[in-house]
Amino acid sequence: MTANGTAVTPPVDFSFLNLYSIEEMSSKNPRRGVKRYHRAKSGRLESHALRLNNNQLTSIQGINAISYQILYLHGNQLRHLNHVLTILSTLQHLYNLTLHGNPLQERKRYKEQLIHRLPNLRSLDFTNVTQTDRRKTRNKLDTTALYRRNKV
Template sequence: MTAMQDTETEEPRPHTHKETGNQLQSIRFSNNKISTLEGLLPAIQKVSMACDNITWIDLSFNQLKTIDPVFLSFPNLSGLYLHANQISAVQDVDKLAPLTRLRTLTLHGNPVESAKGYRQCVLARLPQLKHLDFCTITKMDRAVAITLQQRGCGRAKREKAEPAI
C-alpha cells in the first residue's frame, strides 16, 4: 500500500472488543510504502470507526516525511508508532502537543533520531509521554527535558537531523 486510497479495496479484520462492542480502537498500517496520510479519515469512516475510539495507531516502516496534523482527529490517542519512517524535523513533534492522552511515541529509525538532544527535545515538547522509542521515561530524562524547555529547546531555529559523518 502506498497511499490511504489503497484502503478502498481492503476490508478490516473482524474484531469485537469486550468494552466497546464492535468499535475498533487501533489502526495498523505498518510495513507499507505510505508517504502521505491524505485520505486517512475517509478510510476510517469507510469502516465505520469513530475517531474518538481510536487509541493506538501504528504507521511504522513506511515513508512518512512529516508528522501529519491528521493525528489531532484522534483525541484519545495514547500510542503512536512512527518508527522507521523518514521524519527529519524535531519541531514536527509540536503538532502532537494537543494530544494530552498520548503516552507512547516511537520515532527511532527516523533521521530525526540523530538530531542533537533528540530525546530530551521530544520530551520537552511532549511532557505527557511515559514511553519514547520503547523506553520508559526516567526522572533524569524529565529533568533534562525541563531544562531544555526553559531554554527553548531550539524552537526559535529549525531543527533538522544532520547526516552523521
C-alpha cells in the same frame, strides 16, 4: 474495559503499507489484527493506538485532529523535529511514542526536546521516560538557555 470505563480497542495498524502521507490512510485498509476494529457512526476507525511505523512518511500533517495515546512512527522518513513536535504537542493524551529510525533522531537533543515538549510521555522509542530523565532534560535545557543568554 479499562479502569476508567472505556472500551479496550486494538491498535489501528497501517504499518508496512508504503504510505507517503497521512492522507493515504483513507484509501488503504489497515492490516488485519487478531481483534476486529471498532468503527464510529461516522465510519471512522476508533482506537487509542495507531501504528504508522515502517512506511515512507515525511510529514505527519493531518494526524492532529485525532487523539491517540499510543503512536508508532518509527522507521519512516521524518526529518523535521520541530514540525513533528508542533503536531504531537496537540495530542494531549499521548503517552507512548516511537520515532527511532527516522532522520530526525540524529538531531541534537532529540530525546530531551521530545520529553520537554510532550509532558505526558511515559515511553519513548520503547524505553520508559523516568523522573530522572525529566530532571536531566530540564537541567540540560536550562543550562543551554543560560549559556545562550550569557553568550550575547
